[in-house]
Amino acid sequence: MKHHLLLSLSILAVTGSQVLAQEKDIQPETLAVEAQISEGNHIYLMDMGISGSSSIFVLNADDLSLEGNMGAGTFSQMLMSADGQSIYTGSVYMKRYTRGPIEAVIEEYDPQTLNLRREFTVSDKMAQTLSQKGALNLSADGKYMLVQNATPATSINVVDLAAGKDLVEVPTPGCWTAYPATEGLAFTTICGDGSLVKYTVGADGTVSEPAKSDKIFDADTAPIFATALRIDGKLVYISFDGKLLEVDDSGDKPVLGRTMPFATDGWAPSGYTLMAYHAASKTLFVMMHSNAADGTHKNPAEEIWAINMTSGAVVGRSAAHGETNITVSAGDTPQLIGVDHLGGLHRYDVTLGDTVSLTESAAKEGAAFFPTMIATDY
Amino acid sequence: MTRFIDRFLKRLDGATEANIRSSARRNGRRSFLARTGMALLGAAVSVPVLPFDRRAFASTEGGAADPCSYWRHCAIDGFLCEDSGGSLTSCPPGSSVSAVSWVGTCSNPDDGKEYLISYNDCCGKPFIPSATFCNNNKGERPGYRMGLYNDINWCTANTDKGYHCTVSVVVGMAD
Numbered sequence: 001m002k003h004h005l006l007l008s009l010s011i012l013a014v015t016g017s018q019v020l021a022q023e024k025d026i027q028p029e030t031l032a033v034e035a036q037i038s039e040g041n042h043i044y045l046m047d048m049g050i051s052g053s054s055s056i057f058v059l060n061a062d063d064l065s066l067e068g069n070m071g072a073g074t075f076s077q078m079l080m081s082a083d084g085q086s087i088y089t090g091s092v093y094m095k096r097y098t099r100g101p102i103e104a105v106i107e108e109y110d111p112q113t114l115n116l117r118r119e120f121t122v123s124d125k126m127a128q129t130l131s132q133k134g135a136l137n138l139s140a141d142g143k144y145m146l147v148q149n150a151t152p153a154t155s156i157n158v159v160d161l162a163a164g165k166d167l168v169e170v171p172t173p174g175c176w177t178a179y180p181a182t183e184g185l186a187f188t189t190i191c192g193d194g195s196l197v198k199y200t201v202g203a204d205g206t207v208s209e210p211a212k213s214d215k216i217f218d219a220d221t222a223p224i225f226a227t228a229l230r231i232d233g234k235l236v237y238i239s240f241d242g243k244l245l246e247v248d249d250s251g252d253k254p255v256l257g258r259t260m261p262f263a264t265d266g267w268a269p270s271g272y273t274l275m276a277y278h279a280a281s282k283t284l285f286v287m288m289h290s291n292a293a294d295g296t297h298k299n300p301a302e303e304i305w306a307i308n309m310t311s312g313a314v315v316g317r318s319a320a321h322g323e324t325n326i327t328v329s330a331g332d333t334p335q336l337i338g339v340d341h342l343g344g345l346h347r348y349d350v351t352l353g354d355t356v357s358l359t360e361s362a363a364k365e366g367a368a369f370f371p372t373m374i375a376t377d378y
Numbered sequence: 379m380t381r382f383i384d385r386f387l388k389r390l391d392g393a394t395e396a397n398i399r400s401s402a403r404r405n406g407r408r409s410f411l412a413r414t415g416m417a418l419l420g421a422a423v424s425v426p427v428l429p430f431d432r433r434a435f436a437s438t439e440g441g442a443a444d445p446c447s448y449w450r451h452c453a454i455d456g457f458l459c460e461d462s463g464g465s466l467t468s469c470p471p472g473s474s475v476s477a478v479s480w481v482g483t484c485s486n487p488d489d490g491k492e493y494l495i496s497y498n499d500c501c502g503k504p505f506i507p508s509a510t511f512c513n514n515n516k517g518e519r520p521g522y523r524m525g526l527y528n529d530i531n532w533c534t535a536n537t538d539k540g541y542h543c544t545v546s547v548v549v550g551m552a553d
Contacts, residue, residue, distance in 0.1 A: 050531070050541050051504045074540075075531060098540025099502045128531035128539070129521065151535060152478055152524050176521030192522040219523055226520035272529075295453070295516035 036113045037067040041329070041378035043337050044087065044111065045345065046078040046131050047368035052097055054131075056087065057368060058114065061335070061378065064345055064364040070109045070116075075128040077136035080111070080375040087111045087375075090136045090147055092128050106145065106159065111377060120164035123157050125149035131372035133273060134177025134226050139185050144201075146178040146187050156187065158201050168205035172197070177226050179235055181249055188235060188249045190226060192219050196247060196254040211253035216245060225269070225297070229277050231284070231309055238275060238286065240297045242268050244312070260312035262305070268292030270299040273373055276328040276336065281352045282309045285336055287323055300324055300341045304348075306356035316356035321346050321363070327374040335361075339371040446512035448546075450495050453482030453516045455528035456544035459500055461509035466546060469500030473542050476501055477535040480525050483517055483552045492552035497528065498545050502538030509543060 041061035048054050054076035055069045072078075073091030080087050087109040095101045104126035108117045127135060127150035135148040144167065147157040156170045156178045172178075175191040186200040186208075194215040200208040217224045217239060224237045224245065234257065237245040242263020248255045263269065271287040278285070287301035301323040306316035323338030323346060336348040336358055345367035348358035445451070445458060450466075463470030476499040484495050519526040533539045 092539075094540055098504050098542070099538035102539060127521075128534050130529040132529075148521075150521065150524070150530060152530065152532070154521065154524065174522065174524075176524075176527075190520070190522045192519075192524075219519060223519055223523075226522070295514060295518065297518070298513065298515050 034068070042067065042111075042376065043345070043347075044078070044080065044375040044377070045339060045368055045371060046076065046373045047343075048076055048131050048370045048372045049074050050370065054089070054091055055368075056089070056109075058111075059345065059364075059367070061329075061337075061347070061376065064347065064362050064367070068114045070114050072107055073103075073105060075130070077131050078373045078375065079136045079138065080377075081138065081142065084111065084377050086117070088136065088138075088145070090122075090126060090145075092124070092126060104147075106147075106164075118164070122147060122159055123149060123166055123169060125151050125155065125157065125169070127154075130272065132177075132226060133373070134179060134190075134228065137178060137180050137187070139180050139187075140183050141185075144185055146180060148176070148178060156189065156199070158185070158205075168201060168207060170199050170201065170207050172199075177228070179228055179230070179249075182230070182233060183250070186249075188247070188254050190224065190228075190237070194218055196249070198249055198252075198254055213247075213254040213256065216247070216254075216256045225274060227273055227275060229275050229284070231277055231279075232282075236275075236277075236284070236309075238269050240268060241292075244284075244307070258312065260307075262286075262307055262312065262314050263288070263292075266291050267303075268296070270297050271301060271324045271326075272298065273325040273327070274301075276326045277309075278328045278330070278334045278350070280330070280332060281334075281356070283307070283315070283350075283352070283356055284309050285326060285328055287320065287326060287338075288317075298324070301326075301338070304336070304338070304358055306358075315354065316358075318348070318358035321360065325372060325374055327376060329376045329378045331378065335376075337374050337376060339368060339374060342366075343368040343371050345371075445510050446514060449486055450484050450493070450546045450548060451512055452484035452514050453495065453518055453526075453528065454497055454512045454514050454544055454546055455518075456497075456499065456541070457505050457509040457511050459509075459543040459545045462500075462506040462543040464500060464543065464545065469498075469545065470503070470543065472503065473500040474502050474536055474538055475499075476532045479532055480527060481549070482526075493548050494550040494552050496547045496549045497532075498547060499532040500542040500545065501533035501536045502540055503542040504540065505542055 043059045045057045054072040058068045072089035073093040076089045076091035089107045093103045104124045107119045127148045137146045145159040149155040158167045160167045175189040178187040188198045194217045196213040198211040224239045228237045235247040244260040246258040270289045274287045276285045284307040286305050288303045289299040301320035304320045308315045322340040324341045326338040328336045334350045338346045345364045347362040349361045351357045479496050479498045482495045521527045
């Protein structure tokens with residue numbers, strides 16, 4: 001029926017175009033599909049679906065205009081590969097949208113054409129959780145994917161990308177996230193007893209005994225956020241009360257190195273993807289709120305602080321616009337991109353130096369409904 | 379409190395997958411509780427997902443007109459079932475109660491006592507966009523304390539896994 005309708009419409013369109021062309025001597029327009037997004041810089045914004053599809057909006061970084069999108073299932077994760085040549089999603093498709101059997105699907109998109117390159121199913125234990133950095137990652141060599149499972153019992157699904165199928169499920173009870181090691185097939189997860197645990201996986205699917213760190217945080221009194229960043233070879237976590245915890249995960253087990261307290265006067269970190277790192281200037285950006293108390297750790301940002309990761313010192317505090325997720329572009333003249341709790345997008349120009357400041361240079365309301373993660377291709 | 383948790387865990391055992399059950403058996407329920415960080419409440423579930431947002435009440439946050447400020451919503455994260463065809467303690471018609479849930483500890487201003495609140499998701503239908511969305515996080519923790527985590531779809535252990543709305547049910551005293 002659909003084909004018949006299309007055929008009919010096509011015939012009508014052709015006939016109509018010919019008539020118009022003859023009568024008015026005009027060139028009929030050609031229907032086409034845009035081949036790809038524009039040249040230049042872009043922002044990729046995840047709008048997570050909780051009752052239907054998720055969407056990654058692609059916006060021109062210069063004027064914040066929309067250039068297209070990519071689709072995924074419900075509760076989608078988003079991951080841009082290190083070379084920027086692929087966008088991966090991990091999400092759940094419910095056969096009847098809100099009920100019935102489910103499929104957990106990994107999809108790979110071309111970030112320029114926005115075409116789907118491939119897809120494959122993985123274990124349907126995939127966590128249906130808010131998009132976050134620790135829930136979907138690639139191994140150091142890019143050959144394996146680490147997928148957070150939650151039924152709600154937690155495990156990590158190690159997926160062979162080339163084969164497009166699960167390699168092994170690593171049970172990680174009481175632990176959350178999987179951040180890949182910089183070498184080999186290994187990952188570190190955060191556990192509720194205050195430790196970090198490292199697992200190493202063989203290409204044949206064998207899994208090492210868990211290598212547990214000493215206790216590095218207290219989940220009751222000074223919990224850490226699940227979001228961590230890789231900075232100068234170390235994993236950097238951040239606590240609710242405003243400390244950076246630098247962890248060396250290169251050895252047999254994770255080892256806590258520097259602890260850098262930076263919050264003062266009742267200010268504390270907050271948000272979801274609440275940190276972003278600019279490697280060239282060694283500057284870490286953190287979303288902050290005032291009058292911190294129990295339950296304020298997801299508050300929208302009132303300020304964004306800049307921390308020099310060599311000294312651990314706060315080198316800038318700039319006004320924010322209620323952001324809940326941020327990222328920062330690379331290069332010598334970075335831009336910080338944030339999305340606020342009402343879905344508005346904000347672009348800041350970053351002034352680097354002994355002090356670091358942010359100046360909002362563009363904004364767009366209503367960029368997303370349930371915004372979560374952001375990535376850039378510049 | 380202990381009986382309460384055991385009762386909920388019994389329901390959890392019946393509702394979730396084999397590996398959860400085997401993990402609980404292998405490690406003992408106390409150990410399982412400790413590792414998951416707290417009580418994974420069986421029975422009905424809840425825990426919506428969603429970013430910070432109190433759209434309709436952003437300008438009156440904390441005021442009497444803000445339904446999100448009701449004391450037992452101190453750690454809720456989701457659309458209110460009372461705006462979705464249900465009530466504070468009931469799921470809307472035709473939906474199902476989540477098989478697992480998470481808990482918060484909220485203070486009742488009327489008697490000054492701390493209560494355990496089970497935030498159960500109702501499942502199997504689309505959310506209602508016009509319903510009030512609340513995002514409160516008292517005592518909330520990331521997924522390494524799963525029983526306190528509110529950024530996950532707690533309908534995940536149900537046959538029908540679609541997130542619909544969330545209720546706030548008093549299930550015991552915190553002490």
